[in-house]
Amino acid sequence: MKSLRHSIPEASVERLSLYARELGRLDRQGVAFISSKRLGEALGLTDAQVRRDLSYVGQFGKSGRGYEVQRLQTALSRTLGIEGRVWSVALAGVGNLGSALLAYRGFQERGFVFRVAVDSDPAKVGQVVQGVTIAPSHQLSELARRHQVHIGILTVPSETAQRVCDQLIAGGVRAIVNFAPAHLDVPASVRLRNMDLAIELEALAFYLGTEQPRRRPTP
Amino acid sequence: MKSLRHSIPEASVERLSLYARELGRLDRQGVAFISSKRLGEALGLTDAQVRRDLSYVGQFGKSGRGYEVQRLQTALSRTLGIEGRVWSVALAGVGNLGSALLAYRGFQERGFVFRVAVDSDPAKVGQVVQGVTIAPSHQLSELARRHQVHIGILTVPSETAQRVCDQLIAGGVRAIVNFAPAHLDVPASVRLRNMDLAIELEALAFYLGTEQPRRRPTP
């Protein structure tokens, strides 16, 4: 199990999460068995890829019938670490984006609970947003440690992102999602994921190519 | 140039955007030349990777000195299609997340301008957010066509995501960013990128492993 955990390719890990979600839907619809082909069709993947990914988790398929939905879902949740367990999350930066994340119900449903929120704006400190009291930024590492925060989410300006990130790490946080458009330096023991919409847009712009360009109005 | 465009590996395209941003910073700091080694250090990449990526754009380095910051930045912006040009963006779903994206200044700075916003809530229709008037959802494809929207951003609930996506495509949009936790079916001519925070969190949970788990309180 432990050795298995680290042998799953990174790309597959992300898809395991997709499978788990889709299996939840199927289960709610009363579907008991699903083939790799149909599961793949629902998610835009090939049947071969589905089988390969699922093979990392174990052997849950039945020849000629497919995968038992509930059983596979349980196995995936366990592998992903979201089964019967709560992950504590800290949010740094309660601006527009941070507030939107706090308000999103989907996370709690999957076992991710905001326990800490901080902001550098004194006017925001003390406010209660979605049941979480906003604390001042300088308390971040202490609060992270006290609440045993597992995951930190950064929605702060680029200029302060590295500093805030360091505080999370000082508070024992070993997994971070960064929304700031900046590169963060973290030790190898810390897992970092960047969500950068500007980069997504620019990648799309690249593929759109040079068609139908309109001049930017000169200021 | 055209043939070059489609021969750049997808993974490199995303990094080109990183390079462009970092070069902007360096330029503002008055740096005139930068080596692949130092550029890589600033972004958490190896020098070899930086050189390989930049080689897809052209030969802009000078032996023994590195890359001329301004010249390289211009070349990258041109390649990415963000030079002297505006890309029209439509937002579908003006909830918490959608509002946060509308309010974010970073996009406009890089040439992405929201020209259309729609929401299915009649109470929101007519409101002006960040200078954009919210229109009713059923007008999406018509508005997308009229404003020649290039990129659509979906911040709607999963259940309606496919329908709204289809309307964007019907309106001529060929690039879409999807924030809904759902798989979207699009024709091969449409470029789709998914931003799914729940999946990021679950991937992190996987890597955090089984240490320090706390039981979810039974309801």
Place this chain on the structure above:
DNA sequence: CACTGTGAATGCATTCACAGCG
């Protein structure tokens, strides 16, 4: 029969390592 699970083959992306250049 309809399916899985997986070796083997392929296709990408990254890294190595070095010739070549100012």
Place this chain on the structure above:
DNA sequence: CGCTGTGAATGCATTCACAGTG
């Protein structure tokens, strides 16, 4: 020198294709 640009080598991820199974 110090650095780029790039063939060649390596390392991952995906896809093929089929033996094996209930």
